[in-house]
Structure formats: C-alpha cells, structure tokens
Amino acid sequence: MDEKLIRFEPGDKVRVRRLSPETHCRTPCYLRGSVGTVRNIAGIFRNPSELAFHRPGLPKLPLYRVEFRLCDVFCSQSVNDKIFADIYDHWLQPIAEDG
Amino acid sequence: MPHEQIHDDHAPIEDVRYGDDELLEIAIRALLIEKNVLTAEQVNRQIDNMDSRNPALGARVIARAWYDKRFRERLIDEPLVAIELEFDMPMTGPLELVVLENKPQIHNVVVCTLCSCYPRMLLGIPPAWYKATEYRSRVVREPRAVLSEFGLELPDNVEVRVSDSTADLRYLVLPLRPAGTEGWSEDQLAAIVTRDCMIGTAIPRSE
Numbered sequence: 001m002d003e004k005l006i007r008f009e010p011g012d013k014v015r016v017r018r019l020s021p022e023t024h025c026r027t028p029c030y031l032r033g034s035v036g037t038v039r040n041i042a043g044i045f046r047n048p049s050e051l052a053f054h055r056p057g058l059p060k061l062p063l064y065r066v067e068f069r070l071c072d073v074f075c076s077q078s079v080n081d082k083i084f085a086d087i088y089d090h091w092l093q094p095i096a097e098d099g
Numbered sequence: 100m101p102h103e104q105i106h107d108d109h110a111p112i113e114d115v116r117y118g119d120d121e122l123l124e125i126a127i128r129a130l131l132i133e134k135n136v137l138t139a140e141q142v143n144r145q146i147d148n149m150d151s152r153n154p155a156l157g158a159r160v161i162a163r164a165w166y167d168k169r170f171r172e173r174l175i176d177e178p179l180v181a182i183e184l185e186f187d188m189p190m191t192g193p194l195e196l197v198v199l200e201n202k203p204q205i206h207n208v209v210v211c212t213l214c215s216c217y218p219r220m221l222l223g224i225p226p227a228w229y230k231a232t233e234y235r236s237r238v239v240r241e242p243r244a245v246l247s248e249f250g251l252e253l254p255d256n257v258e259v260r261v262s263d264s265t266a267d268l269r270y271l272v273l274p275l276r277p278a279g280t281e282g283w284s285e286d287q288l289a290a291i292v293t294r295d296c297m298i299g300t301a302i303p304r305s306e
Contacts, residue, residue, distance in 0.1 A: 026265045028212045030239065043195065045267045063266055070261075074240050081259040083239055086266035 005062050005089070008038045013095040014066060016087060024052035027091045031083075035095060036068040042086055062089040151188070152223040154294035157271065159186065160221065161297065162289035165276040174198055178271070182221065190220055199262060199299075200273045206253055207260045208246065208299030209270040210238045216264035218271050222297060229298065239263060249300040272299040279305035 008014060018033045026048050042065050046057030063086050070081040117125070131137045160182055164171040173181035178198045179190040190196075196218055199207035211217065212235050217225040228234050238245045242259045246252075253259060262270045274296045280288060295301035 026213060028263065028265060030212070042197075042266070042268055048266065063268075065268075070242070070259075076241070078243055078259065080255075081242060081261070083261045083263060085263040086268055088266065 005044060005060070006041060007062070007089060008041075008064055008092065008094070010038055010040050012038045014038055014064075014087075014092040015095055016066075017091050017093055019091070021049070023049060025049050025091075027087055028085065030073060031068065031085055031087070034068055034073050036066040036072075036085075038092075039065045039067045039084065041065075045088075047088070063087070064089070064092065066092070148189075149219075149223065152220060154222050154292075154297065155289070156186070156188070157218075157222045157294070157297045158289040158292035159285075160271075161273060161292045162285045164273060165280075165288055166285050171273075174273070175200060179220070192220065193267070194220065195268050196221065196271060197262075197268050198271050198273050199260070201275045201299075201302075203275065204256065205258050205260060206299065206302075207262060207270075207272045208238060208242060209262050209264065209272060210235055211264040212236070212239055213263075213265055216269060218269040218297075220269070221271060222294060226294065246300060249295065251301055272297050274299075274303050277303050277305045 013035060014037070015035050016027060016031045016033060019027075020032075042063040044060045045063050047059075047061050048057065051057040066085055066087050068083045068085070069079070070076045070083055071079050073083055128137075128142060132139055132142070160174070163185065164174050170181065170185060173185075175198050178196040179192075182188065183190040199209070201207055210229075215225055215230040215235075217229060219225070234245065239261050242261050243253065246259070264270055274292065276288070277291070280291070291303040291305065293301055293303070296303050
C-alpha cells in the first residue's frame, strides 16, 4: 500500500463532498454533505469512475470505510444506529476545511 | 373403425423467448468462441463454478467459524484466503471480502444502495429483493422498520449497523451462534444458517 496517498487515519472526522458528477461514481447521493468518522483504510484501489469507461483507473485511490450516525444522515429516532460506507479519497474533505 | 390417436395431456412444450439481454449474451459468447478468445468448455466451467457458489457454502463457512475458534480468527483477519485454504475453493480475486461480526449489542445488515453488489464468490446470486429499489432505498433510511418486516425485531439496546457496499469490498455477516446449540455438530449448525442470516435480515434460531 502506498502510504503517501493516505490522507486520513482511523478516528478522523470527514465530510463527504457535495459534488454532482454526471458520470459513474460510487458515492451515494444520500451521503453527500454528511459528516462521518473514518473507521479504517480499506486499501488502495483503481478509480471506478475511470474503470467504468474502460480507462486504466490510475492513479489508484485510497478507499476508506466511513461510519455515519444514522440520525446525522436521516432524521431518525435510532440515535445509536450507524451506516458504514466505503468512500474514495477524493470524495472526502477534512472537517477542519469546512470553514 | 379408424384408430384414434390419444394424446396424454402434458404441459405445452415452451419455446424459450429470449429478451434483448439474452440475445446479446448469446451473440457475444458465439463471437468470443468463434474468434478463439474463449472455448465453450471454459464458458461451461465458469458457469459450473458460479453455480457452486450458493448459501450452503456460506453456511458451512459460518458453522466452521462457530465450531473452530482459530478458523474464526483467520476468517475475520483474511476472509478469502482463510476460506480458500479451509474449503479448497478458489476465492481470491479483485474483490475483497469483509466479515462483519455480530455481537450481543451489535447487529449488522448489508445492502448495496448503488446497484446489487453482493458476496457472490461465496453466496452466489443475490435474491431478487436484495436487488429491488425498495430494499436498497429503505434499509439505510429505516433499517429497524425493514428488519421488522423480515420478522426480525431488535431491542433498542442493540446497535444496528448498515453496511453499504459502495466500492471494492463485499460484506458477509457472521451471525451470533444461538443459545441452545451446545453440542451440535457442524452440519447441524450449518443447517440453521440461512442466506438471510449472512445478509443480516435474519438471525439463526435453534428451534
């Protein structure tokens, strides 16, 4: 694993970018703009937005397993419940950058 | 008297009507074989391989993990390698498998909100409801309501964790071994691990 690419560590708070690409991507709409916590680094994978068009998908991107509180994503009474999703590096921003 | 031929009633012999997708698959397969990219034997072997992946295989893996503590540890550490070695089936490939361990206070359930990603290398083809928009859109928004429609009511002190398979990882739920199964054989244990237990929409029951 190329450690230099890793921007986030387990425990880091991150926000999912509010982007609206018109082409293939793997970040579900319902999580865009939400704040979560990186739980672990799943690995470094080829970029699926590129692979979808039969391009090499390089450079590879870190993929993080991010935990969201259900009540932060949807108005929900289940305050203890969680959603975990795998989000590629370029879709995440450090929470400090929020401004 | 002319001989009257009597036919037994039988179901009409159906001509298979192919949809566009089937026709496309047949055409591409024929082309790949004609151009020597693949052989018919290789195609058949792959279909056999896919057919051998089914929830019964997953259930054997879970039962072994309940039975054998060391296998359980290896299964959580490096799932596909552990299964490959233990069951002598090729598992490793471009996709990774993550085993989600249920705990007394944590219940895991798996979805793919974007399409229908599923641990096919172990469980085979996903059920139709797993691919349906209703399950995919609702289980992230109101998991407890969806689980209760599956007949699974979880107490408030159990945390529900919904894992959305958005990328290169596939998820398998390792359910809790139910009370009342002490002394059961591995085969008996495997028999109560249904497909839904490994997706997280059910839990194994000893009765």
